[in-house]
Amino acid sequence: xxxxxxxxxxxxxxxxxxxxxxxxxxxxxxxxxxxxxxxxxxxxxxxxxxxxxxxxxxxxxxxxxxxxxxxxxxxxxxxxxxxxxxxxxxxxxxxxxxxxxxxxxxxxxxxxxxxxxxxxxxxxxxxxxxxxxxxxxxxxxxxxxxxxxxxxxxxxxxxxxxxxxxxxxxxxxxxxxxxxxxxxxxxxxxxxxxxxxxxxxxxxxxxxxxxxxxxxxxxxxxxxxxxxxxxxxxxxxxxxxxxxxxxxxxx
Amino acid sequence: xxxxxxxxxxxxxxxxxxxxxxxxxxxxxxxxxxxxxxxxxxxxxxxxxxxxxxxxxxxxxxxxxxxxxxxxxxxxxxxxxxxxxxxxxxxxxxxxxxxxxxxxxxxxxxxxxxxxxxxxxxxxxxxxxxxxxxxxxxxxxxxxxxxxxxxxxxxxxxxxxxxxxxxxxxxxxxxxxxxxxxxxxxxxxxxxxxxxxxxxxxxxxxxxxxxxxxxxxxxxxxxxxxxxxxxxxxxxxxxxxxxxxxxxxxxxxxxxxxxxxxxxxxxxxxxxxxxxxxxxxxxxxxxxxxxxxxxxxxxxxxxxxxxxxxxxxxxxxxxxxxxxxxxxxxxxxxxxxxxxxxxxxxxxxxxxxxxxxxxxxxxxxxxxxxxxxxxxxxxxxxxxxxxxxxxxxxxxxxxxxxxxxxxxxxxxxxxxxxxxxxxxxxxxxxxxxxxxxxxxxxxxxxxxxxxxxxxxxxxxxxxxxxxxxxxxxxxxxxxxxxxxxxxxxx
Numbered sequence: 001x002x003x004x005x006x007x008x009x010x011x012x013x014x015x016x017x018x019x020x021x022x023x024x025x026x027x028x029x030x031x032x033x034x035x036x037x038x039x040x041x042x043x044x045x046x047x048x049x050x051x052x053x054x055x056x057x058x059x060x061x062x063x064x065x066x067x068x069x070x071x072x073x074x075x076x077x078x079x080x081x082x083x084x085x086x087x088x089x090x091x092x093x094x095x096x097x098x099x100x101x102x103x104x105x106x107x108x109x110x111x112x113x114x115x116x117x118x119x120x121x122x123x124x125x126x127x128x129x130x131x132x133x134x135x136x137x138x139x140x141x142x143x144x145x146x147x148x149x150x151x152x153x154x155x156x157x158x159x160x161x162x163x164x165x166x167x168x169x170x171x172x173x174x175x176x177x178x179x180x181x182x183x184x185x186x187x188x189x190x191x192x193x194x195x196x197x198x199x200x201x202x203x204x205x206x207x208x209x210x211x212x213x214x215x216x217x218x219x220x221x222x223x224x225x226x227x228x229x230x231x232x233x234x235x236x237x238x239x240x241x242x243x244x245x246x247x248x249x250x251x
Numbered sequence: 252x253x254x255x256x257x258x259x260x261x262x263x264x265x266x267x268x269x270x271x272x273x274x275x276x277x278x279x280x281x282x283x284x285x286x287x288x289x290x291x292x293x294x295x296x297x298x299x300x301x302x303x304x305x306x307x308x309x310x311x312x313x314x315x316x317x318x319x320x321x322x323x324x325x326x327x328x329x330x331x332x333x334x335x336x337x338x339x340x341x342x343x344x345x346x347x348x349x350x351x352x353x354x355x356x357x358x359x360x361x362x363x364x365x366x367x368x369x370x371x372x373x374x375x376x377x378x379x380x381x382x383x384x385x386x387x388x389x390x391x392x393x394x395x396x397x398x399x400x401x402x403x404x405x406x407x408x409x410x411x412x413x414x415x416x417x418x419x420x421x422x423x424x425x426x427x428x429x430x431x432x433x434x435x436x437x438x439x440x441x442x443x444x445x446x447x448x449x450x451x452x453x454x455x456x457x458x459x460x461x462x463x464x465x466x467x468x469x470x471x472x473x474x475x476x477x478x479x480x481x482x483x484x485x486x487x488x489x490x491x492x493x494x495x496x497x498x499x500x501x502x503x504x505x506x507x508x509x510x511x512x513x514x515x516x517x518x519x520x521x522x523x524x525x526x527x528x529x530x531x532x533x534x535x536x537x538x539x540x541x542x543x544x545x546x547x548x549x550x551x552x553x554x555x556x557x558x559x560x561x562x563x564x565x566x567x568x569x570x571x572x573x574x575x576x577x578x579x580x581x582x583x584x585x586x587x588x589x590x591x592x593x594x595x596x597x598x599x600x601x602x603x604x605x606x607x608x609x610x611x612x613x614x615x616x617x618x619x620x621x622x623x624x625x626x627x628x629x630x631x632x633x634x635x636x637x638x639x640x641x642x643x644x645x646x647x648x649x650x651x652x653x654x655x656x657x658x659x660x661x662x663x664x665x666x667x668x669x670x671x672x673x674x675x676x677x678x679x680x681x682x683x684x685x686x687x688x689x690x691x692x693x694x695x696x697x698x699x700x701x702x703x704x705x706x707x708x709x710x711x712x713x714x715x716x717x718x719x720x721x722x723x724x725x726x727x728x729x730x731x732x733x734x735x736x737x738x739x740x741x
Contacts, residue, residue, distance in 0.1 A: 037705065099722075104729040148672045161671050173708050177715050184719045 009115055009204035013071045018199055020064050027057045029176050036169060058142045065135060080118050081128045091121035103188065113204060130178055134171050141168035278308075281318040307380040341372045348372075354434040354441060375399065394420075396431035410504035415511075426460065446492040454478075454487065457497040477563030484562075493528070500524045518554055519545060525555045535644040539635075551602060558592040574598040578612040579622040593630040608649075 010018070034043045034050035045053065072078040084091065094110045102110070111120040119127060144151040144164045152160035189195035190205045198204045284290060285303040292299050308314060313321070321339045342348055375391060384391040391399065397417065401408025411417050411430065420427035437444055438453045462475045478484040486494035500516060507514035515524050522542070526533035536542045536555065544552035574594060575582050585591050596602055597611040608614075618624050631643045633653035 104725055106730070106733050146675070148675050173711075177712065180715060180719065184723070187723075 003207070005206050006203040007113075007115060007206050008202055009113070009118060010199060010202045011075070012202065013067075013075075014077070015199060015202055017064060017068045017071070021061070021068070024057045024061045024064065025175070025179055027053055028061065029172075029179060031057065032169075032172050033176075036172075055146065058139075058146070061135075062139045062143070065139060068131075081124060081131060083125045083128050084121055088121065092125070095120050095122040099185075099188075109188075113206070126178070130175070134175055134178075138168060138171040138175065141165075141171070276317070276319050278318050303379050311377075311379060311381045312383050313379075313381055339373075339378075354437070354439060391431070393429050393431045396429045400430040400434075407504045410502075413513075414504060414506040415508050416506055426464065428460070447487075447490055450487060450492060450494075450496050453498055454496045475562050481560075481563045495528060499527075516556075518550060519548070521554050521556055532644050539644060539646040540648050541646050551596070551605075553592065553596065558589070570595050570598060574612070578615070578625070580625045584626055588629040590630045593634075 030044050031050040031054040034045040034047065035054065037043055044050075072081075091111075098107065098110050109120065111117070113120075141164045145161070145168060148161050148164075151164050186195045186199075187193075189198070190207050194205050282303065282305060285301055286305055288302045290301040292301055321341075323343070345351075382389040382391075384393075386392060387394060389395065397408060397411055397420075401411075407430075416427050416429075420429060433456060436452055436456050438449060438456055440449065442449070444452070458475065458478075479488060483495045487496055502515050505515075507516075509516045509518065511517060512519075514520065522533050522536060522545070533555070537546065541552050541554075545554060570591065572582075574580070575585070578598070580590075580594070585594055594611055597608070597614075600610055603610050615621060615624075631646070634646055635643045636645045636647060636651075
């Protein structure tokens with residue numbers, strides 16, 4: 001049988017950033033797609049609104065990114081993002097195998113999620129590329145499109161604005177794919193909604209599997225019990241959250 | 252009583268003494284010699300005439316004064332009366348000479364007959380024949396000042412005589428100014444004022460007649476009201492001494508009507524005036540189709556002021572509304588984009604027929620989605636050179652204008668660059684930094700126009716979605732299967 005316990009994984013600042021970032025991402029994708037594939041008829045959003053939405057959300061995203069950077073440095077959370085190089089190939093294959101095979105068999109996650117090691121190796125690599133390459137890239141190119149006079153006059157004989165736009169749209173496209181992939185992969189928690197819940201309340205559900213093969217139905221029952229308990233002890237959770245947040249900030 | 256008698260006696264004594272004293276050298280005494288036309292003296296090897304015309308003196312403002320009031324400090328019996336300095340000092344009686352002659356610093360320093368004769372008191376006011384400046388016969392009366400100042404300033408006089416001010420004066424226009432009218436105000440360097448103060452004074456002086464006196468307000472009064480709001484006027488008021496004001500364009504003394512062929516502001520000359528500050532733009536203009544047409548003597552060719560206005564830039568030409576209904580242009584867009592000046596002539600069928608040019612409506616019928624183009628693209632975007640420095644003034648001949656869609660609608664478009672930058676800066680200027688940046692509706696076209704890029708991106712996106720759906724379905728299927736097996740076990 002399995003034993004369910006909770007680990008405080010996501011401090012308040014991170015959850016706040018995550019959801020604000022998510023909303024901005026969503027709006028930026030919505031308005032970005034409306035502009036990119038614009039035609040005489042409005043797509044997801046009328047063209048004029050799309051531009052304003054994109055500009056405003058882009059600026060807010062930059063601010064939120066700075067907030068994210070600040071707390072990452074302060075709490076040393078950035079260490080979570082540094083890709084592991086030793087045995088990388090095996091680890092990536094192991095993780096890939098899980099997604100393409102193990103998950104169907106109901107195998108446990110190959111890498112356990114702990115507060116010291118929140119991400120699996122593939123997550124580390126992806127999040128590193130996204131948060132420290134793609135997002136800064138799209139922010140910088142976005143600002144250059146907002147202040148085109150700062151963009152290079154020419155790049156290899158071409159006008160400097162267009163390459164910026166191309167880079168912006170390309171990164172945007174991959175971020176769009178990431179957005180969808182991220183949401184889908186988030187359903188790979190102990191239950192389909194477990195990871196979403198933990199990103200809201202900060203507590204990660206941890207199921208220690210016994211030697212005996214456990215089944216999905218058992219897990220969901222356990223979680224159901226657990227979540228009902230959770231609602232009754234919301235207040236104590238809140239207090240615990242505060243304590244954990246303080247701890248993480250004082251690190 | 253005795254006291255009063257004594258006082259009365261003292262008074263009469265003093266009066267009789269002073270009368271006796273002055274009478275010691277009456278004007279008659281002086282004129283007994285100086286009325287002789289042949290009286291001369293030698294001074295520094297020169298013959299100096301000492302004759303005084305009796306009637307001149309009698310007509311002058313000083314007719315009631317005595318010779319010795321001005322010619323002080325000499326001995327009547329000793330001829331030539333006085334050793335050394337014989338000059339008269341007007342400043343003995345006339346105070347504040349500097350304040351009265353602010354326009355002429357060297358004149359203000361003069362004290363009488365001393366110094367250069369041209370710029371001392373006598374030089375202008377005369378000596379014995381001195382008359383009130385308000386006397387119409389006085390050389391100093393403002394009606395005669397041109398002649399008088401011209402003695403020393405022949406160039407200024409020559410220019411002034413060609414000016415509209417002089418022409419109006421000759422035609423007995425009572426409002427026409429002469430030298431003294433304007434130069435009474437501190438409007439020159441000689442006034443020892445700052446350049447800015449000088450320019451502001453000049454502006455105020457011109458406007459004091461041309462704007463504020465309704466009887467002589469010209470057809471330009473309406474635009475003059477807005478001069479201070481124009482780029483030039485506002486720059487001047489903000490303290491920019493390089494900003495053009497009245498005389499910078501119209502000239503100083505040779506102020507001619509625009510209809511005069513030699514006038515600085517004549518239709519064919521005005522670009523030279525603008526050139527003095529805006530040399531690059533003017534050079535570009537003169538090489539444009541319009542500039543060349545202007546140089547060939549075409550009165551219809553637009554010059555600088557046609558588009559930019561004379562004193563203000565608010566001027567919107569009158570265009571028949573049918574032009575807008577026919578072509579699909581929007582009036583507000585056309586005004587805001589300054590296309591209104593182009594359209595004013597290029598929609599005029601009669602004028603265009605004269606030069607064999609198609610009207611704006613006919614010339615653009617080939618353009619797809621014409622109304623979108625009218626809304627976003629300005630005339631100069633296609634009709635002026637996009638090569639740097641790209642000052643939008645070299646309007647190209649028809650064979651060189653942008654006709655290919657790719658020039659704008661392609662990935663690598665310098666034009667797109669320039670336009671996008673322009674649009675962004677314009678919107679920032681218009682709505683302020685923050686609003687202009689956020690609310691600007693400029694967007695880089697070109698990326699969106701690559702159909703293959705769009706197709707590839709949609710394909711990758713679709714494949715990703717498909718992958719997720721397949722993965723999710725498989726997960727659900729196996730989960731269901733496992734559940735079944737578990738149930739069986741139980």
